[in-house]
Amino acid sequence: MSEEKLLKVSELTIHYHTVEGIIKAVRNISLEVNVGDSLCIVGESGSGKSTLGLAISLSLPKNAVVVSGSILYKGRDLLKLKTSEVGRYRGKEISMIFQDPATTFNPLFTIGEHLTDILRHHFGMSREEALERAVELLKMVRLPDQARILHAYPHELSGGMLQRAAIAAALSTNPKILIADEPTTMLDVTTQAQILDLINSLKRELNLTLILITHNLGIAGEVCSRTAVMYAGTLLEEGPTEDIILNPLHPYTAKLIKAVPIITKTQGRLSHIPGVLPDLRNPPKGCPFVDRCELATPECSASQPEYFRVGGVRRVACILYGGEHE
Amino acid sequence: MPVPREYVVKRLLLLVFVVIGVLVITFVITRIIPARPEFLWAGPHATEEQLKRARQELHLDEPVHVQLYYYLLDFFRGNWGVSWRTRLPVLNDLLTALPATLELVIVAFLLASLIGIPLGIYSALRYGRIADQIIRVLTILGASVPVFWIALIFQTAIGIWAGVLPAGKRVDDYLAYITGFKPITGFYILDSIIQGNLPVFIDVLRHIIMPAFVLSIYPLSLSSRMSRSLMIEVLNENHVRSLEVWGVPQKTILFKYALRNVIVPVIASLGLSFGYTLVGAFMVELIFVWPGLGYYAGMSLLSYDYPAIIGVVILVALFYSLINLVVDLIHAWLDPRVRF
Numbered sequence: 275m276s277e278e279k280l281l282k283v284s285e286l287t288i289h290y291h292t293v294e295g296i297i298k299a300v301r302n303i304s305l306e307v308n309v310g311d312s313l314c315i316v317g318e319s320g321s322g323k324s325t326l327g328l329a330i331s332l333s334l335p336k337n338a339v340v341v342s343g344s345i346l347y348k349g350r351d352l353l354k355l356k357t358s359e360v361g362r363y364r365g366k367e368i369s370m371i372f373q374d375p376a377t378t379f380n381p382l383f384t385i386g387e388h389l390t391d392i393l394r395h396h397f398g399m400s401r402e403e404a405l406e407r408a409v410e411l412l413k414m415v416r417l418p419d420q421a422r423i424l425h426a427y428p429h430e431l432s433g434g435m436l437q438r439a440a441i442a443a444a445l446s447t448n449p450k451i452l453i454a455d456e457p458t459t460m461l462d463v464t465t466q467a468q469i470l471d472l473i474n475s476l477k478r479e480l481n482l483t484l485i486l487i488t489h490n491l492g493i494a495g496e497v498c499s500r501t502a503v504m505y506a507g508t509l510l511e512e513g514p515t516e517d518i519i520l521n522p523l524h525p526y527t528a529k530l531i532k533a534v535p536i537i538t539k540t541q542g543r544l545s546h547i548p549g550v551l552p553d554l555r556n557p558p559k560g561c562p563f564v565d566r567c568e569l570a571t572p573e574c575s576a577s578q579p580e581y582f583r584v585g586g587v588r589r590v591a592c593i594l595y596g597g598e599h600e
Numbered sequence: 601m602p603v604p605r606e607y608v609v610k611r612l613l614l615l616v617f618v619v620i621g622v623l624v625i626t627f628v629i630t631r632i633i634p635a636r637p638e639f640l641w642a643g644p645h646a647t648e649e650q651l652k653r654a655r656q657e658l659h660l661d662e663p664v665h666v667q668l669y670y671y672l673l674d675f676f677r678g679n680w681g682v683s684w685r686t687r688l689p690v691l692n693d694l695l696t697a698l699p700a701t702l703e704l705v706i707v708a709f710l711l712a713s714l715i716g717i718p719l720g721i722y723s724a725l726r727y728g729r730i731a732d733q734i735i736r737v738l739t740i741l742g743a744s745v746p747v748f749w750i751a752l753i754f755q756t757a758i759g760i761w762a763g764v765l766p767a768g769k770r771v772d773d774y775l776a777y778i779t780g781f782k783p784i785t786g787f788y789i790l791d792s793i794i795q796g797n798l799p800v801f802i803d804v805l806r807h808i809i810m811p812a813f814v815l816s817i818y819p820l821s822l823s824s825r826m827s828r829s830l831m832i833e834v835l836n837e838n839h840v841r842s843l844e845v846w847g848v849p850q851k852t853i854l855f856k857y858a859l860r861n862v863i864v865p866v867i868a869s870l871g872l873s874f875g876y877t878l879v880g881a882f883m884v885e886l887i888f889v890w891p892g893l894g895y896y897a898g899m900s901l902l903s904y905d906y907p908a909i910i911g912v913v914i915l916v917a918l919f920y921s922l923i924n925l926v927v928d929l930i931h932a933w934l935d936p937r938v939r940f
Contacts, residue, residue, distance in 0.1 A: 333845045365847020368677040380857045382864070382935060390858075392846050427936040443846055 513588030681907030699786025720827025742821030
């Protein structure tokens with residue numbers, strides 16, 4: 275390998291303990307991210323993509339248990355950090371923004387209060403220094419009238435403004451990796467484009483490594499050089515975004531792309547993937563997509579397919595591509 | 601956020617109508633009850649002649665609306681009538697009883713919020729553990745056991761058997777006499793501080809702590825249960841998670857951010873039950889021989905003392921509305937989303 279891996283997720287498995295049983299949210303996932311990369315994780319709701327993001331940002335909820343695997347950041351396993359060390363990574367090296375900007379900030383505190391608390395904690399700034407820096411940060415995310423926004427409460431700002439403020443908060447600590455979990459899902463279409471533009475240009479300006487979690491393949495195409503497709507807690511295929519969209523390998527990815535409505539074409543019925551997601555309390559032993567796949571063979575349900583390399587830069591977990599092993 | 605002055609004025613004007621409404625309703629209800637209050641006025645051995653004269657003096661033979669007219673006429677001149685039981689002006693009676701009750705209720709609510717809220721938050725942070733279970737059971741008990749029963753148990757166990765605290769009254773009369781203690785405001789804690797009278801100050805505290813604690817058990821349990829469930833809810837909110845992800849220390853998230861989300865609604869509901877407790881303290885006041893408003897109201901009710909009953913009701917309505925207004929203003933001050 276010529277380049278040092280910034281982030282290396284290996285065979286990660288995460289379960290949630292709930293009253294309804296153990297939910298196997300993430301199963302045996304491996305991923306690599308280089309410095310300056312932009313990786314999209316695409317999947318339906320319930321595919322485990324958010325759980326993966328929370329695990330990398332060291333913010334898994336209390337009922338989540340990492341069963342096995344490792345997350346190496348600059349060679350250091352984030353899952354084996356002592357409690358006292360977590361603070362040096364969480365927010366500082368790896369930061370995150372979320373789906374719903376309206377609930378990202380505490381409604382009883384101003385945006386400025388949130389920003390200055392982060393800055394004062396991470397850099398030991400005084401209140402005045404923190405406020406100055408907060409103004410710069412709001413400028414950085416292209417928010418006008420920074421003084422007013424600092425004194426504004428969340429309910430006084432629009433979704434787009436709040437998402438920009440959230441980006442400012444996430445980037446206030448100069449993190450290396452930004453994880454954006456469905457950052458535009460709750461916004462209207464024109465604002466979506468602006469936020470994606472902003473993330474794109476900030477990524478270049480600050481030399482950020484970006485992990486973007488989305489259910490929208492179109493967004494993946496706009497922002498990310500590489501894409502990983504997740505389904506029912508497993509990674510089905512991974513490779514350059516363009517290749518995945520133009521020439522999907524896994525039957526699931528192919529169907530997902532067919533399901534994207536095309537605005538210029540009048541379709542009688544929107545196409546969808548028949549069947550439902552498998553129950554994650556008791557996921558199938560073989561390929562998780564086997565029940566909905568037209569090309570399934572008995573071999574598919576026998577055991578989980580291994581990853582096969584295709585064209586050097588792509589890998590896919592489907593026996594159709596058997597031959598060259600990873 | 602700044603409160604517009606017109607809003608406060610509007611609310612205060614509304615208060616006048618509330619008081620008039622309450623007054624009319626209470627007046628009519630007391631008058632249509634089939635009772636013969638003239639016996640109270642004329643005394644137990646009154647002759648037929650004396651009773652007749654009493655009915656005339658009290659206007660009891662006039663139609664209800666005429667009686668109401670007389671009452672309103674006096675009321676707006678600041679004359680709330682004379683109590684038929686104590687034979688003193690009702691307003692005087694009320695103003696003597698009010699500070700005693702206010703002092704008791706204020707101490708009770710201080711205890712309720714200062715113990716209840718931290719207890720609930722602690723319980724939430726120990727969610728599902730033994731401490732949480734114990735606190736939950738105790739607060740369910742506290743919210744459901746009748747207050748007079750707790751009062752009797754405490755009085756018997758602590759006041760009489762153990763003899764650690766006085767079993768009743770506001771202050772030791774003998775001690776007050778020899779130290780020259782004089783009520784000024786009627787709030788004895790305040791009065792003893794003003795006069796620099798340390799022995800009475802300690803004695804007043806020793807008298808108030810047991811009834812105040814008994815009275816606080818219900819609001820304490822309520823605020824504890826409310827804080828617990830609010831805290832559990834808030835900790836699952838997205839904004840707590842985002843601060844965590846951005847690396848803000850747990851201490852700041854809990855005790856600066858989440859705490860305010862918990863305290864604002866708890867304070868609001870405690871404030872509202874404050875007005876209600878003014879008279880709800882009746883049982884506690886009766887058991888601990890506390891010469892307050894609840895005691896006065898209870899006695900007046902039992903003796904058909906119409907002017908006193910109406911006086912109490914109006915005072916409580918006034919207090920209730922004022923506290924409502926104050927709670928709304930505090931709520932608006934703490935929660936920027938509140939609009940007028």
